[in-house]
Amino acid sequence: MNNLSRRSFVSFALASTSLLAMPAISTGSARPKVVVVGGGAGGATAARYIAKDSKGAIDVTLIEASKHYYTCFYSNLYLGGFRDYDSIGHSYDNLSANHGVNVVHDWAISVDSSARKVRLGSGATVSYDRLVLSPGIDIKYDSIDGYSVEAQTKMPHAWKSGTQVKVLRDQVLNMPKGGTFAMVPPPNPYRCPPGPYERISMVAHILKEKNPTAKIVVIDPKNKFSKQGLFMAGWEKHYPGMVEWIDNDTHGGIKNVNPETMEIETDLDTFKADVACVVPAQRAGAIAMNAGVTDGDWSPIVPASMQTKADGNIYVLGDASVASAMPKSGFSANSQAKVAANHIRGELTDSRVFPAKFSNTCWSLVATNDGIKVGANYKAGEEKIEVVDKFVSKTDEGNAKRKKTYEESIGWYNGITTDMFS
Amino acid sequence: MVNIVFKFFIAISCLLIFRGLLAEPLLDGADFDYGEYLSGQCLTCHRNSSDEGIPAINGAEALYIAKKLILYKNKELENEVMQLVAGALDEEQIASLAIYFNSLEK
CATH class of the missing domain: 3.50.50.60 (FAD/NAD(P)-binding domain)
Structure with a gap:
């Protein structure tokens, strides 16, 4: 301390303290x-x-x-x-x-x-x-026997938006009269839990208008799915007799797909499709x-x-x-x-x-002006993100409410894309 | 008659002044920075440029926002998403959101 005046010691001490208090990376001049x-x-x-x-x-x-x-x-x-x-x-x-x-x-x-x-x-x-x-x-292309990167043009997963969804839409629009659309949803966990079932609804919406004798078969690797009661009631209401959903216990498991013959083989049966949307594990x-x-x-x-x-x-x-x-x-x-x-x-x-503080709401469209939603908010637990409270649309709510839910989803789409890109 | 009207006017004025002097209890403990952070949750859906489907809330009166949130919290207003969001907000959070959105340009 002899050679160090009190004043310079204090400055030195302050400088040291402030250096220590700052995050290491902001000590330099660069941001x-x-x-x-x-x-x-x-x-x-x-x-x-x-x-x-x-x-x-x-x-x-x-x-x-x-x-x-x-x-x-x-x-x-x-x-x-x-x-x-x-x-x-x-x-x-x-x-x-x-x-x-x-x-x-x-x-x-x-x-x-x-x-x-x-x-x-x-x-x-x-x-x-x-x-x-x-x-x-x-996409885990090898999670379904017979599926591959090459197979995705014949049996598009269309699970990453973009051009594959265009391909799928063209295929649905050009499906033979009275043909079969097959959907293989992914196993859990996967992006957008209600997505495969909203997709089925949207395909049914097109077919009802353009190809009303066509059928939709859903070969699911699961035994239940998100908003199941709401979707199934919606399919029965808007597209009666068009959609057949087969759970894993019934078909016994998906053994393979063949993009050349457009076949999906399960323990129960081999399903032949005119258009197939196959979404592998992720x-x-x-x-x-x-x-x-x-x-x-x-x-x-x-x-x-x-x-x-x-x-x-x-x-x-x-x-x-x-x-x-x-x-x-x-x-x-x-x-x-x-x-x-x-x-x-x-x-x-x-x-x-x-x-x-976390939250989520998933809106889905079942048919024109028939929107449904499921949502929850969450908190950070020690080990996991935990649910605080949740809700889901009701099967018996009226048409006006469903229309409002659809309109709300448009507001949300515009809101979140503004929140991402503006 | 004039006297009665005058007295009434004075009484109302006093009431308004008195009310103004008191801090609005609903906005007690408001924290602007906290409101800015919490607003992130609202901005997934609400945007300023349009009321389509979901109302724009920027620049609304702070008290109006706070009261609306309380009504949703108590499930006195319909809308599952808003009941959920508001249901998880405490008084400080409601006050903070109210003053933050009030500060934004319409």
Whole structure:
């Protein structure tokens, strides 16, 4: 202390304390960096909220291969003729123009989590302080014997929106008179639990008008499904005798599919289809696997923040995560993104971090002006995201209520896409 | 008669002034930053540019928002989604959301 005046000691001590109090990464002059992989409901929302709420204090890069994003939600309504294709497509332009997000249209190929770098398809690397992975699902093509990447043009899964839904719509519109549409829904867990059954409703809606003697057979690897009573009552009401749903116990299991003969073989029978939508099992997008943050097919997360259990610098949102009670839906991903964005901003800029709050509602359309919904809100438990309260539409509610529910879903679609892309 | 009207006017004025002096209990404990964070949950559905299907709420009176949320919370207003959302909000959260949305431009 002899050579150190009291004054300089105090300054030194203060400087040391403030250095200690600051997050390590903001000690340099550069802004902290967040890289978001995947520009869907989780990724676009996370990028937008982090950039918007940090008011430029955080450097946000969004890596997304597509220049135009076609939402998975409402792709069934396009299939059914309730929306045109362009109306479910969105651009990323506003994320850069309005919030300064650096949007890179490329594939994220690999993650080096110790060096905190993401390698892109172009060969470039991007460094991060925090990484948000929101890659959605990959299809497990080998989960159904006979199915493959090549098979998907003949028996489209159409489970990632985009051009495959167009292919499927064309196939349904051109189906022979009195033909058979077969649907093989995926096993649990999968993206959008009511999605296969809304899809059946939309196909029935087209066939009722254009091909009324056609049949729909659903060969399900499950024995029950989301909003089952509501869908089945709706099919009976709007499309009587058209839809036959066969549960796993009845058909005894799907043995294989043959895209050449358009056959689906089960223990019970071999079903021949004119058009078939086959949706295999799913897993987290490849980049989550590559980053080493998965356990089995999905990424376990810390409920309070959406950080992965494997790596606190990496967050996984949406379909790719194990969100326990929350379904794999766009609404869920959007909700989780806001919890993660708040947490990341807190870690990087010392802003306030508020308790996690999650919610989800899934609207489905059964027929013209017949909308149904299921929803819940959730809290972060110690180990899992837990349900606080939930609701589901009732089978005996009137037509006016169903119409209102459908109109509400249009409001939601416009709301969430504004929340992602504006 | 004029006297009665005058007295009535004074009484009403006093009441309004007195009410204004008291902090509105429904908005007690409002926290703007907390409201901004919580608003994320609302903005999945509500947007400013249109009332189509779901009403726009930006710039609405704070007290109006708080009262509506309480009515949904108590299930005195119909709508399952709103009953669910409001049902999980405490008084501080309702007040925070109310002042936050009130601050936004219509």
